[in-house]
Amino acid sequence: MVEDGLGDLVAKGLGSGLLSFSTDLASAVAEVEAVLLCLPTPTAADGSTDLAVLEEVCVELGSLLETGTTVVVRSTVPVGTTRRLPEMMGRSDLPVVANPEFLREGTAVSDFLGPDRIVVGSDDRDAAAFVAGFYEALDVPKVVTDPSAAEMIKYASNAYLVTRLSFINSIAAVCEGLDADIDAVVEGLGLDHRIGSAYLRPGPGWGGSCFPKDTRSLVDSARRGGYEFRFLEAAITANEEQFDRVVAKVEATVEGGISGRCVAVWGLTFKAGTDDHRDSPAVAVIERMMVAGARVRAYDPTVASRSEALPEGLEICADPVEACRGADGLVILTEWPEFAEVDPGAVSAVLEVASVVDTRGVIDRKRWTSAGFGVESIGR
Numbered sequence: 004m005v006e007d008g009l010g011d012l013v014a015k016g017l018g019s020g021l022l023s024f025s026t027d028l029a030s031a032v033a034e035v036e037a038v039l040l041c042l043p044t045p046t047a048a049d050g051s052t053d054l055a056v057l058e059e060v061c062v063e064l065g066s067l068l069e070t071g072t073t074v075v076v077r078s079t080v081p082v083g084t085t086r087r088l089p090e091m092m093g094r095s096d097l098p099v100v101a102n103p104e105f106l107r108e109g110t111a112v113s114d115f116l117g118p119d120r121i122v123v124g125s126d127d128r129d130a131a132a133f134v135a136g137f138y139e140a141l142d143v144p145k146v147v148t149d150p151s152a153a154e155m156i157k158y159a160s161n162a163y164l165v166t167r168l169s170f171i172n173s174i175a176a177v178c179e180g181l182d183a184d185i186d187a188v189v190e191g192l193g194l195d196h197r198i199g200s201a202y203l204r205p206g207p208g209w210g211g212s213c214f215p216k217d218t219r220s221l222v223d224s225a226r227r228g229g230y231e232f233r234f235l236e237a238a239i240t241a242n243e244e245q246f247d248r249v250v251a252k253v254e255a256t257v258e259g260g261i262s263g264r265c266v267a268v269w270g271l272t273f274k275a276g277t278d279d280h281r282d283s284p285a286v287a288v289i290e291r292m293m294v295a296g297a298r299v300r301a302y303d304p305t306v307a308s309r310s311e312a313l314p315e316g317l318e319i320c321a322d323p324v325e326a327c328r329g330a331d332g333l334v335i336l337t338e339w340p341e342f343a344e345v346d347p348g349a350v351s352a353v354l355e356v357a358s359v360v361d362t363r364g365v366i367d368r369k370r371w372t373s374a375g376f377g378v379e380s381i382g383r
Contacts (some may be wrong), residue, residue, distance in 0.1 A: 005278040005305055008112035022139035029067050039075040044078050046216040050223045058091050065092030073130050073280030075100045079157050079217055081224050085150035098353050101150040103157035109276030123144040124153025161217040166211040168204040169238040172245045175205040175382030176227050185382025195373050205381040207336050207362040208245040208284035211273040215282040246287045247363055252379050256358040257332045267330035269323050270337020278305035280312060285336035286347035302326040306341055328353040338363040348372035
């Protein structure tokens with residue numbers, strides 16, 4: 004796993020005896036004051052949240068926990084789930100607390116140690132105070148509320164962020180049509196104190212292990228609550244369209260289209276600083292190019308070979324220049340900093356056509372155009 008600072012933190016915990024691991028649930032929860040549930044909650048086929056793993060663990064915990072043990076839900080779960088835990092466990096003597104995490108992959112350690120806020124939700128005031136006390140050393144705002152509000156805060160946060168990303172990608176599309184520079188637009192937007200600059204960087208689309216599943220889950224939950232969340236649905240649709248727009252850009256740079264041609268790709272993970280390519284926009288774009296008949300050769304610093312999670316037929320290369328050998332064009336889909344250091348001359352020597360679609364704004368445009376490349380980007 005690629006997670007900055009995690010290895011050192013685990014080693015320190017093991018060395019001090021404060022951290023241990025076990026595959027035996029009964030011994031792991033013996034004589035504890037609290038159990039934190041950090042379990043996967045993937046999207047089901049119908050767009051709802053699959054709580055099977057959570058429910059299975061709760062059933063097992065129900066027969067193991069001592070009276071009064073606090074059960075804390077860290078997983079992202081639909082509103083109302085925390086209040087259902089006593090029913091899942093078959094116990095009414097275990098206080099339950101919603102304590103959603105707000106960690107970004109690649110920076111999870113620093114996010115945990117320096118959060119924007121702590122959210123705790125429970126119908127049991129003492130249990131809420133107990134869990135809030137976990138974070139006593141952190142001088143940050145602490146929101147103590149009911150469990151449903153705590154669960155909704157997590158979904159609302161992610162939903163808002165994806166709408167910003169879809170918005171800026173849509174603005175970038177408008178900029179392209181009207182010959183406006185998206186970089187200047189983003190700078191001007193971000194300087195407005197009401198808006199700020201976070202999550203206003205255009206790219207190939209948004210993805211990852213949280214945003215897609217959480218937005219689909221919120222849309223499903225809203226529908227079950229009697230509301231059609233068309234605003235969020237539009238952000239999801241705009242994101243799917245962004246994948247298609249990137250493929251169209253690549254098509255336009257390869258004379259005659261990409262069917263039967265080879266395209267080089269740099270980046271497979273959904274963002275730099277992680278080895279996670281679940282619901283990655285890079286993979287979404289690659290899949291679309293392959294459906295259009297392209298052969299794709301890819302490089303990513305964290306991917307050594309093709310896994311089942313990657314498209315069948317995708318060729319994985321050992322370095323970025325090798326990925327370009329014999330290809331009819333290059334697409335940069337993840338913002339790994341090392342891509343900016345690659346010599347464009349070395350790339351030009353092995354590419355059939357000196358063209359690059361930089362969806363992340365990674366490379367120095369002037370440097371690459373000086374080397375004879377045609378450079379396409381998002382919003383320019």
